[in-house]
Amino acid sequence: MTDSTAPVVLIVEDEPDVAETYKLWLEGDYEVRLAADGTEGWEKLDEDVDVVLLDRMMPGLSGDEVLDNIREEGLSCRVAMVTAVEPDFDILDMGFDSYLSKPIRSDELHETVEKLLERSSYDRLLQQYYALVEKQATLETAKSGAELAESDEYERLQGRIEELQEDLSQTMGSVKDDTDFLTTIQQIGGDEN
Amino acid sequence: MYDLSPVLDTEAVTEVRPGTSVLVAGPAMTGKDQLALDILAAGSRQGEGALVVSTSDEASTIMEDYQARVGHEGGYPLGIVDCFADTDEPAPDRPGSYVHHVSSPADLTGIGIGITKCLESLHDNGADRGRMGLSSLSTMLTYTDRKTVFKFCHVLSSRLDAAGYLGVFTIDTGAHDEQTIQVIKQAFDGLVELRQSDAGREARVVGIADSPTAWAAL
Numbered sequence: 505m506t507d508s509t510a511p512v513v514l515i516v517e518d519e520p521d522v523a524e525t526y527k528l529w530l531e532g533d534y535e536v537r538l539a540a541d542g543t544e545g546w547e548k549l550d551e552d553v554d555v556v557l558l559d560r561m562m563p564g565l566s567g568d569e570v571l572d573n574i575r576e577e578g579l580s581c582r583v584a585m586v587t588a589v590e591p592d593f594d595i596l597d598m599g600f601d602s603y604l605s606k607p608i609r610s611d612e613l614h615e616t617v618e619k620l621l622e623r624s625s626y627d628r629l630l631q632q633y634y635a636l637v638e639k640q641a642t643l644e645t646a647k648s649g650a651e652l653a654e655s656d657e658y659e660r661l662q663g664r665i666e667e668l669q670e671d672l673s674q675t676m677g678s679v680k681d682d683t684d685f686l687t688t689i690q691q692i693g694g695d696e697n
Numbered sequence: 698m699y700d701l702s703p704v705l706d707t708e709a710v711t712e713v714r715p716g717t718s719v720l721v722a723g724p725a726m727t728g729k730d731q732l733a734l735d736i737l738a739a740g741s742r743q744g745e746g747a748l749v750v751s752t753s754d755e756a757s758t759i760m761e762d763y764q765a766r767v768g769h770e771g772g773y774p775l776g777i778v779d780c781f782a783d784t785d786e787p788a789p790d791r792p793g794s795y796v797h798h799v800s801s802p803a804d805l806t807g808i809g810i811g812i813t814k815c816l817e818s819l820h821d822n823g824a825d826r827g828r829m830g831l832s833s834l835s836t837m838l839t840y841t842d843r844k845t846v847f848k849f850c851h852v853l854s855s856r857l858d859a860a861g862y863l864g865v866f867t868i869d870t871g872a873h874d875e876q877t878i879q880v881i882k883q884a885f886d887g888l889v890e891l892r893q894s895d896a897g898r899e900a901r902v903v904g905i906a907d908s909p910t911a912w913a914a915l
Contacts, residue, residue, distance in 0.1 A: 630851060630852075633851075634844055634847055637847070638844075640879070640883070641876045641877075641879035641883070642876060644876075645879060665883075672851075672855075673855075679855045679856055680856075685809060685813065685856045686806065686810060689805050689806055689808075689852055689853075690805075690806045692805070692845055692848040693804075693805035693806055693841075693845060693849075
Protein backbone atom coordinates (compact mmCIF):
# COMPACT_ATOMS: atom_id res chain seq x y z
CA MET A 505 0.00 0.00 0.00
CA THR A 506 1.46 3.34 -1.03
CA ASP A 507 -1.32 5.63 0.14
CA SER A 508 0.54 8.49 1.74
CA THR A 509 -2.12 8.92 4.42
CA ALA A 510 -1.78 5.34 5.65
CA PRO A 511 -0.33 5.08 9.15
CA VAL A 512 3.35 4.16 9.21
CA VAL A 513 4.49 1.07 11.10
CA LEU A 514 8.18 0.43 11.65
CA ILE A 515 9.17 -3.19 12.31
CA VAL A 516 12.52 -3.60 14.02
CA GLU A 517 13.34 -7.32 13.99
CA ASP A 518 16.61 -9.15 13.42
CA GLU A 519 15.12 -12.41 12.15
CA PRO A 520 14.40 -11.77 8.43
CA ASP A 521 11.68 -14.46 8.11
CA VAL A 522 9.80 -13.13 11.10
CA ALA A 523 10.11 -9.53 9.90
CA GLU A 524 8.83 -10.47 6.43
CA THR A 525 5.87 -12.28 7.93
CA TYR A 526 4.83 -9.24 9.98
CA LYS A 527 5.24 -7.09 6.89
CA LEU A 528 3.06 -9.40 4.83
CA TRP A 529 0.32 -9.26 7.45
CA LEU A 530 0.37 -5.50 7.84
CA GLU A 531 1.20 -4.05 4.44
CA GLY A 532 -2.40 -4.13 3.20
CA ASP A 533 -3.41 -1.60 5.84
CA TYR A 534 -0.30 0.39 6.65
CA GLU A 535 2.86 1.75 5.18
CA VAL A 536 5.44 -0.68 6.55
CA ARG A 537 9.15 0.00 7.09
CA LEU A 538 11.58 -2.79 7.95
CA ALA A 539 14.78 -2.53 9.95
CA ALA A 540 17.08 -5.48 10.57
CA ASP A 541 18.50 -4.28 13.87
CA GLY A 542 18.28 -1.55 16.46
CA THR A 543 20.76 0.75 14.76
CA GLU A 544 18.92 0.61 11.45
CA GLY A 545 15.64 0.95 13.33
CA TRP A 546 16.81 4.15 14.94
CA GLU A 547 17.89 5.48 11.52
CA LYS A 548 14.49 4.75 10.00
CA LEU A 549 12.59 6.45 12.80
CA ASP A 550 11.19 9.89 12.10
CA GLU A 551 8.10 11.96 12.91
CA ASP A 552 6.06 10.07 10.30
CA VAL A 553 6.28 6.77 12.17
CA ASP A 554 3.10 6.09 14.14
CA VAL A 555 3.80 2.68 15.63
CA VAL A 556 7.05 0.82 16.26
CA LEU A 557 7.17 -2.94 16.74
CA LEU A 558 10.40 -3.34 18.59
CA ASP A 559 12.11 -6.68 19.17
CA ARG A 560 13.65 -6.60 22.59
CA MET A 561 16.60 -8.92 22.05
CA MET A 562 18.76 -7.83 19.16
CA PRO A 563 22.49 -7.65 18.55
CA GLY A 564 23.90 -4.13 18.51
CA LEU A 565 21.50 -1.49 19.74
CA SER A 566 18.94 -3.41 21.82
CA GLY A 567 15.21 -2.76 21.89
CA ASP A 568 15.53 -1.20 25.32
CA GLU A 569 18.17 1.22 24.07
CA VAL A 570 16.10 2.22 21.03
CA LEU A 571 13.19 2.81 23.38
CA ASP A 572 15.32 5.04 25.62
CA ASN A 573 16.35 7.05 22.58
CA ILE A 574 12.74 7.42 21.43
CA ARG A 575 11.64 8.75 24.82
CA GLU A 576 14.67 10.99 25.18
CA GLU A 577 14.06 12.55 21.78
CA GLY A 578 10.40 12.99 22.68
CA LEU A 579 9.15 11.20 19.55
CA SER A 580 5.40 10.78 19.68
CA CYS A 581 5.27 7.28 18.16
CA ARG A 582 3.70 4.44 20.13
CA VAL A 583 5.87 1.44 20.87
CA ALA A 584 4.96 -2.23 21.18
CA MET A 585 7.81 -4.27 22.58
CA VAL A 586 8.12 -7.77 21.14
CA THR A 587 9.47 -10.26 23.64
CA ALA A 588 10.36 -13.93 23.60
CA VAL A 589 8.79 -14.51 26.99
CA GLU A 590 5.89 -12.97 28.85
CA PRO A 591 7.53 -10.01 30.59
CA ASP A 592 7.45 -9.88 34.37
CA PHE A 593 8.29 -6.19 34.46
CA ASP A 594 6.04 -3.19 34.65
CA ILE A 595 5.01 -1.74 31.28
CA LEU A 596 4.81 1.73 32.81
CA ASP A 597 8.30 1.64 34.26
CA MET A 598 9.72 0.52 30.95
CA GLY A 599 8.13 3.36 29.01
CA PHE A 600 6.50 1.40 26.21
CA ASP A 601 2.83 1.21 25.39
CA SER A 602 2.13 -2.43 24.80
CA TYR A 603 3.90 -5.73 24.41
CA LEU A 604 3.57 -8.84 22.31
CA SER A 605 5.05 -12.22 23.19
CA LYS A 606 6.37 -14.41 20.44
CA PRO A 607 5.05 -16.23 18.54
CA ILE A 608 2.63 -13.53 17.40
CA ARG A 609 -0.55 -14.28 15.46
CA SER A 610 -1.78 -12.05 12.65
CA ASP A 611 -4.95 -10.97 14.47
CA GLU A 612 -2.98 -10.13 17.61
CA LEU A 613 -0.61 -7.97 15.63
CA HIS A 614 -3.43 -6.10 13.89
CA GLU A 615 -5.27 -5.59 17.15
CA THR A 616 -2.21 -4.16 18.88
CA VAL A 617 -1.36 -1.78 16.04
CA GLU A 618 -4.97 -0.57 15.87
CA LYS A 619 -5.12 0.04 19.58
CA LEU A 620 -1.88 2.03 19.56
CA LEU A 621 -3.08 4.09 16.60
CA GLU A 622 -6.30 4.86 18.41
CA ARG A 623 -4.31 6.06 21.41
CA SER A 624 -2.12 8.32 19.34
CA SER A 625 -5.14 9.79 17.58
CA TYR A 626 -6.61 10.54 21.01
CA ASP A 627 -3.36 12.30 21.96
CA ARG A 628 -3.41 14.28 18.76
CA LEU A 629 -7.04 15.35 19.19
CA LEU A 630 -6.40 16.32 22.78
CA GLN A 631 -3.42 18.37 21.65
CA GLN A 632 -5.52 20.19 19.03
CA TYR A 633 -8.34 20.65 21.50
CA TYR A 634 -5.99 22.22 24.02
CA ALA A 635 -4.60 24.65 21.45
CA LEU A 636 -8.13 25.86 20.62
CA VAL A 637 -9.18 26.10 24.25
CA GLU A 638 -6.11 28.20 24.95
CA LYS A 639 -7.00 30.49 22.05
CA GLN A 640 -10.57 30.77 23.27
CA ALA A 641 -9.39 31.69 26.76
CA THR A 642 -7.10 34.37 25.32
CA LEU A 643 -10.00 35.95 23.44
CA GLU A 644 -12.30 35.69 26.44
CA THR A 645 -9.86 37.45 28.72
CA ALA A 646 -8.95 40.15 26.17
CA LYS A 647 -12.38 41.07 24.85
CA SER A 648 -15.69 42.10 26.38
CA GLY A 649 -18.82 39.99 26.13
CA ALA A 650 -20.26 42.31 23.47
CA GLU A 651 -17.10 42.15 21.40
CA LEU A 652 -17.10 38.35 21.60
CA ALA A 653 -20.73 38.16 20.51
CA GLU A 654 -19.82 40.07 17.34
CA SER A 655 -16.63 38.23 16.58
CA ASP A 656 -16.79 35.75 13.69
CA GLU A 657 -13.45 34.35 14.75
CA TYR A 658 -14.82 33.57 18.20
CA GLU A 659 -17.90 31.93 16.74
CA ARG A 660 -15.83 29.74 14.40
CA LEU A 661 -13.58 28.82 17.29
CA GLN A 662 -16.51 27.72 19.40
CA GLY A 663 -17.87 25.63 16.55
CA ARG A 664 -14.51 23.95 16.08
CA ILE A 665 -14.22 23.29 19.82
CA GLU A 666 -17.59 21.57 19.84
CA GLU A 667 -16.58 19.39 16.90
CA LEU A 668 -13.41 18.36 18.64
CA GLN A 669 -15.29 17.59 21.84
CA GLU A 670 -17.45 15.24 19.82
CA ASP A 671 -14.41 13.61 18.16
CA LEU A 672 -12.73 13.21 21.51
CA SER A 673 -15.70 11.58 23.15
CA GLN A 674 -15.85 9.11 20.28
CA THR A 675 -12.18 8.28 20.60
CA MET A 676 -12.62 8.05 24.33
CA GLY A 677 -12.67 4.29 24.04
CA SER A 678 -8.94 4.62 24.19
CA VAL A 679 -8.96 5.45 27.90
CA LYS A 680 -11.64 3.01 28.90
CA ASP A 681 -9.50 0.27 30.28
CA ASP A 682 -6.87 0.66 32.97
CA THR A 683 -3.78 0.11 30.82
CA ASP A 684 -5.01 2.62 28.24
CA PHE A 685 -5.82 5.14 30.95
CA LEU A 686 -2.40 4.79 32.54
CA THR A 687 -0.35 4.86 29.36
CA THR A 688 -2.30 7.94 28.21
CA ILE A 689 -1.61 9.68 31.52
CA GLN A 690 2.02 8.70 31.27
CA GLN A 691 2.23 10.12 27.78
CA ILE A 692 0.78 13.52 28.75
CA GLY A 693 3.05 13.70 31.79
CA GLY A 694 5.99 12.68 29.64
CA ASP A 695 5.40 15.38 27.03
CA GLU A 696 7.02 17.96 29.21
CA ASN A 697 10.19 16.05 29.97
CA MET B 698 -28.20 9.83 38.58
CA TYR B 699 -26.40 11.66 41.37
CA ASP B 700 -28.26 13.96 43.70
CA LEU B 701 -26.14 16.90 44.87
CA SER B 702 -29.00 18.85 46.36
CA PRO B 703 -28.25 17.85 49.98
CA VAL B 704 -25.11 20.00 49.59
CA LEU B 705 -26.03 22.51 46.88
CA ASP B 706 -29.61 23.50 47.48
CA THR B 707 -30.87 23.85 43.92
CA GLU B 708 -33.17 21.90 41.63
CA ALA B 709 -30.48 22.01 38.96
CA VAL B 710 -28.38 19.32 40.65
CA THR B 711 -30.92 16.74 41.80
CA GLU B 712 -30.21 14.51 38.81
CA VAL B 713 -26.63 14.78 37.67
CA ARG B 714 -25.71 12.27 34.98
CA PRO B 715 -23.14 9.58 35.93
CA GLY B 716 -19.82 10.43 34.29
CA THR B 717 -20.19 14.16 34.91
CA SER B 718 -17.15 16.04 36.20
CA VAL B 719 -17.47 19.46 37.80
CA LEU B 720 -14.96 22.09 38.81
CA VAL B 721 -15.45 23.78 42.17
CA ALA B 722 -13.89 27.22 41.81
CA GLY B 723 -13.58 30.12 44.20
CA PRO B 724 -11.14 32.35 46.05
CA ALA B 725 -9.29 31.28 49.19
CA MET B 726 -11.33 30.60 52.34
CA THR B 727 -14.59 29.91 50.53
CA GLY B 728 -14.56 26.24 51.55
CA LYS B 729 -14.02 24.61 48.17
CA ASP B 730 -12.33 21.50 49.49
CA GLN B 731 -14.90 21.11 52.25
CA LEU B 732 -17.69 21.42 49.70
CA ALA B 733 -16.11 18.73 47.53
CA LEU B 734 -15.82 16.37 50.51
CA ASP B 735 -19.42 17.13 51.54
CA ILE B 736 -20.56 16.14 48.07
CA LEU B 737 -18.68 12.85 48.44
CA ALA B 738 -19.98 12.27 51.97
CA ALA B 739 -23.58 12.72 50.84
CA GLY B 740 -22.95 9.82 48.45
CA SER B 741 -21.27 7.68 51.11
CA ARG B 742 -24.32 8.03 53.31
CA GLN B 743 -26.23 6.30 50.52
CA GLY B 744 -23.71 3.52 50.16
CA GLU B 745 -21.89 4.90 47.13
CA GLY B 746 -18.13 4.62 46.77
CA ALA B 747 -15.91 7.60 47.58
CA LEU B 748 -12.46 8.34 46.21
CA VAL B 749 -10.43 11.20 47.64
CA VAL B 750 -7.32 12.45 45.83
CA SER B 751 -5.52 14.90 48.09
CA THR B 752 -2.46 17.08 47.63
CA SER B 753 -2.72 18.73 51.02
CA ASP B 754 -3.60 16.20 53.70
CA GLU B 755 -2.28 12.82 54.66
CA ALA B 756 -4.44 9.74 54.51
CA SER B 757 -5.07 9.39 58.25
CA THR B 758 -6.28 13.02 58.49
CA ILE B 759 -8.56 12.56 55.49
CA MET B 760 -10.00 9.37 56.92
CA GLU B 761 -10.82 10.97 60.27
CA ASP B 762 -12.26 14.10 58.71
CA TYR B 763 -14.26 12.09 56.22
CA GLN B 764 -15.76 9.86 58.87
CA ALA B 765 -16.96 12.94 60.75
CA ARG B 766 -18.55 14.28 57.58
CA VAL B 767 -20.37 11.07 56.76
CA GLY B 768 -21.53 10.98 60.35
CA HIS B 769 -21.06 7.29 61.02
CA GLU B 770 -18.34 4.70 60.96
CA GLY B 771 -20.38 2.30 58.86
CA GLY B 772 -18.88 0.20 56.15
CA TYR B 773 -18.94 2.71 53.29
CA PRO B 774 -16.19 1.98 50.78
CA LEU B 775 -13.45 4.62 50.63
CA GLY B 776 -10.35 5.02 48.50
CA ILE B 777 -7.65 7.60 49.16
CA VAL B 778 -4.81 8.73 46.92
CA ASP B 779 -2.45 10.61 49.22
CA CYS B 780 -0.03 12.80 47.21
CA PHE B 781 0.95 14.76 50.28
CA ALA B 782 2.74 12.44 52.63
CA ASP B 783 5.00 9.96 50.94
CA THR B 784 5.41 7.63 53.82
CA ASP B 785 6.18 4.00 54.40
CA GLU B 786 3.97 4.00 57.44
CA PRO B 787 1.04 1.71 56.99
CA ALA B 788 -2.23 3.51 56.33
CA PRO B 789 -4.85 3.41 59.07
CA ASP B 790 -6.58 0.08 58.86
CA ARG B 791 -10.25 0.46 58.17
CA PRO B 792 -12.41 -2.22 56.57
CA GLY B 793 -13.51 -1.21 53.10
CA SER B 794 -10.75 1.38 52.72
CA TYR B 795 -7.80 1.46 50.39
CA VAL B 796 -4.93 3.96 50.54
CA HIS B 797 -2.33 4.65 47.88
CA HIS B 798 0.64 6.95 48.45
CA VAL B 799 2.15 9.03 45.65
CA SER B 800 5.51 10.75 46.08
CA SER B 801 4.41 14.16 44.75
CA PRO B 802 1.47 15.96 43.10
CA ALA B 803 3.74 16.19 40.05
CA ASP B 804 3.70 12.39 39.62
CA LEU B 805 0.68 12.13 37.34
CA THR B 806 1.35 8.50 36.44
CA GLY B 807 1.52 7.67 40.16
CA ILE B 808 -1.80 9.45 40.75
CA GLY B 809 -3.28 7.55 37.81
CA ILE B 810 -2.12 4.24 39.27
CA GLY B 811 -3.56 5.21 42.66
CA ILE B 812 -6.93 6.08 41.11
CA THR B 813 -6.98 2.81 39.16
CA LYS B 814 -6.24 0.79 42.30
CA CYS B 815 -8.82 2.70 44.36
CA LEU B 816 -11.52 2.20 41.72
CA GLU B 817 -10.72 -1.51 41.73
CA SER B 818 -10.89 -1.68 45.52
CA LEU B 819 -14.17 0.30 45.61
CA HIS B 820 -15.61 -2.11 43.07
CA ASP B 821 -14.43 -5.12 45.12
CA ASN B 822 -16.12 -3.57 48.14
CA GLY B 823 -19.44 -3.48 46.38
CA ALA B 824 -19.51 0.09 45.09
CA ASP B 825 -20.66 0.02 41.48
CA ARG B 826 -21.05 3.80 41.49
CA GLY B 827 -19.39 6.58 43.39
CA ARG B 828 -17.87 10.02 43.54
CA MET B 829 -14.29 11.15 43.22
CA GLY B 830 -12.97 14.37 44.72
CA LEU B 831 -9.60 15.90 43.79
CA SER B 832 -8.19 18.72 45.94
CA SER B 833 -6.63 20.64 44.54
CA LEU B 834 -5.76 21.46 40.97
CA SER B 835 -4.12 24.64 42.28
CA THR B 836 -1.44 22.59 44.00
CA MET B 837 -0.95 20.49 40.87
CA LEU B 838 -0.58 23.69 38.85
CA THR B 839 2.33 24.78 41.02
CA TYR B 840 4.18 21.58 40.06
CA THR B 841 3.03 21.11 36.47
CA ASP B 842 2.18 23.50 33.64
CA ARG B 843 -1.45 24.17 32.78
CA LYS B 844 -1.38 22.30 29.50
CA THR B 845 -0.45 19.07 31.27
CA VAL B 846 -2.96 19.68 34.06
CA PHE B 847 -5.67 20.36 31.48
CA LYS B 848 -4.92 17.13 29.63
CA PHE B 849 -4.76 15.22 32.90
CA CYS B 850 -8.22 16.54 33.87
CA HIS B 851 -9.60 15.61 30.49
CA VAL B 852 -8.26 12.07 30.54
CA LEU B 853 -9.31 11.55 34.15
CA SER B 854 -12.83 12.87 33.43
CA SER B 855 -13.07 10.41 30.55
CA ARG B 856 -11.99 7.56 32.82
CA LEU B 857 -14.58 8.57 35.43
CA ASP B 858 -17.17 8.78 32.68
CA ALA B 859 -16.40 5.22 31.63
CA ALA B 860 -16.74 4.14 35.29
CA GLY B 861 -20.03 6.03 35.71
CA TYR B 862 -18.53 8.07 38.54
CA LEU B 863 -19.11 11.70 39.45
CA GLY B 864 -15.97 13.85 39.52
CA VAL B 865 -15.47 16.92 41.72
CA PHE B 866 -12.24 18.91 41.28
CA THR B 867 -11.28 22.07 43.16
CA ILE B 868 -9.32 25.15 42.13
CA ASP B 869 -8.39 28.37 43.93
CA THR B 870 -9.34 31.17 41.52
CA GLY B 871 -7.15 33.65 43.39
CA ALA B 872 -4.01 31.61 42.79
CA HIS B 873 -3.99 31.76 38.98
CA ASP B 874 -4.52 34.28 36.21
CA GLU B 875 -7.93 34.52 34.58
CA GLN B 876 -6.78 32.81 31.41
CA THR B 877 -5.59 29.74 33.29
CA ILE B 878 -8.95 29.44 35.01
CA GLN B 879 -10.74 29.79 31.64
CA VAL B 880 -8.60 27.04 30.16
CA ILE B 881 -8.98 24.58 33.05
CA LYS B 882 -12.76 25.14 33.18
CA GLN B 883 -13.02 23.81 29.67
CA ALA B 884 -11.95 20.32 30.77
CA PHE B 885 -15.17 19.97 32.79
CA ASP B 886 -18.88 19.49 32.16
CA GLY B 887 -19.92 22.02 34.77
CA LEU B 888 -18.78 24.56 37.28
CA VAL B 889 -19.67 25.26 40.88
CA GLU B 890 -18.64 28.83 41.68
CA LEU B 891 -18.15 29.90 45.27
CA ARG B 892 -17.90 33.40 46.72
CA GLN B 893 -17.88 35.16 50.03
CA SER B 894 -20.39 37.99 50.26
CA ASP B 895 -21.79 40.05 53.12
CA ALA B 896 -24.48 37.43 53.43
CA GLY B 897 -21.88 34.68 53.89
CA ARG B 898 -20.71 31.87 51.63
CA GLU B 899 -22.64 31.56 48.40
CA ALA B 900 -22.60 29.18 45.47
CA ARG B 901 -24.01 28.92 41.98
CA VAL B 902 -23.94 26.14 39.43
CA VAL B 903 -23.01 26.81 35.78
CA GLY B 904 -23.26 24.39 32.90
CA ILE B 905 -25.30 21.58 34.46
CA ALA B 906 -28.76 23.04 33.86
CA ASP B 907 -29.56 25.15 30.78
CA SER B 908 -28.74 28.41 32.50
CA PRO B 909 -26.63 29.29 35.54
CA THR B 910 -28.43 29.02 38.86
CA ALA B 911 -28.87 32.09 41.06
CA TRP B 912 -26.31 32.71 43.81
CA ALA B 913 -27.55 30.94 46.91
CA ALA B 914 -26.26 30.75 50.46
CA LEU B 915 -24.47 27.56 51.41
